[in-house]
Amino acid sequence: MKTTLINVDDRIKEAYEKDRRVYPCRSNRASNIGHPCMRYLVYSRKDWQKKVLPPVDLLYIFEGGNYIETLAIKRLEKAGFTVTSQQRDFEDQKAGITGHIDGFIAFPEAPEEKYPLEIKSISQWGYEAINSYEDILRSDKVWVKQYPAQMQLYLYLSNKERGMFYFVNKQNLQGKTIWVDLDYSYCEGILRKAEEVNSFLVSDEYPERIPYDRDVCGNCDFKHLCMPEQNNPSQIQFSENQELESLLNRREELEPARKEYEKIDKEVKEIAKTAPKDNIIIGGWVITRKTTKGMSPAKPQQEWIRTAVSIKPLTGNSDE
Numbered sequence: 001m002k003t004t005l006i007n008v009d010d011r012i013k014e015a016y017e018k019d020r021r022v023y024p025c026r027s028n029r030a031s032n033i034g035h036p037c038m039r040y041l042v043y044s045r046k047d048w049q050k051k052v053l054p055p056v057d058l059l060y061i062f063e064g065g066n067y068i069e070t071l072a073i074k075r076l077e078k079a080g081f082t083v084t085s086q087q088r089d090f091e092d093q094k095a096g097i098t099g100h101i102d103g104f105i106a107f108p109e110a111p112e113e114k115y116p117l118e119i120k121s122i123s124q125w126g127y128e129a130i131n132s133y134e135d136i137l138r139s140d141k142v143w144v145k146q147y148p149a150q151m152q153l154y155l156y157l158s159n160k161e162r163g164m165f166y167f168v169n170k171q172n173l174q175g176k177t178i179w180v181d182l183d184y185s186y187c188e189g190i191l192r193k194a195e196e197v198n199s200f201l202v203s204d205e206y207p208e209r210i211p212y213d214r215d216v217c218g219n220c221d222f223k224h225l226c227m228p229e230q231n232n233p234s235q236i237q238f239s240e241n242q243e244l245e246s247l248l249n250r251r252e253e254l255e256p257a258r259k260e261y262e263k264i265d266k267e268v269k270e271i272a273k274t275a276p277k278d279n280i281i282i283g284g285w286v287i288t289r290k291t292t293k294g295m296s297p298a299k300p301q302q303e304w305i306r307t308a309v310s311i312k313p314l315t316g317n318s319d320e
């Protein structure tokens, strides 16, 4: 007698569905604090019970990432490196930040020198796009945007000057290292950000929404709280306005150009900020830097310095 076949895929999915849960969030997690939306960070602390349950597909990806982490450590050890203190916990009580690091790596040539190690499994596209720390800083992927803060906090909290990302391509399991130097001013910004999150915990207030960003808001675990109108059928109007639809389509087409413009604009301004002189004339362009200083009205002892950069064609017609 033949056994009745069961649907194996569904059986696996059901097993994983039982594992779907949200965990209490009683601190600012190092892996999360680099998120670009302050409102999201405050929801993560105040409303963690209302976070959407992770879909089963995401649980598969997390599980795959754990296997890749084990594989990466074995690979590093095979090459003679030592990986210690795996999943060691860190805490900054003042800013309410916690985290646990993938480990510390040491070279056989200098075993006493240990560097924070963070292993990331990443898509083929992400793997190709990331070849330096600057690429990580400039990434428009919301999960990659959070890597710099995580590593900088591990460096800061473990009192180390340098740490290492080991990226593994999920498609072909190739690996690459990216070294990161401690950036004190970046860390200070993250600590201030954490303190700002904490300040919302003692009030009913929430920070403002960021302008809608499909990559960030579209993947947000709290968008049902933040934008309930998008989840409430009684608040949805179906429209056949063709002009509006073609504007939306064109808007979507222009999105990559906008991102490239913003990236280049930022790079130009960074160069201008560190130039030896306030004015640069190059080709048909003039770049002007203006630095303003003042005292903070809230903290009279504290001076602020702001540097503005403007870019104009040499003809004198401003482009911004």
Ligand code: SF4
Pocket: 037, 038, 039, 040, 043, 208, 209, 210, 213, 216, 217, 218, 220, 221, 222, 223, 226, 227
């Ligand atoms: S939906 Fe967007 S604005 Fe609202 S919390 Fe999430 S990321 Fe922030």
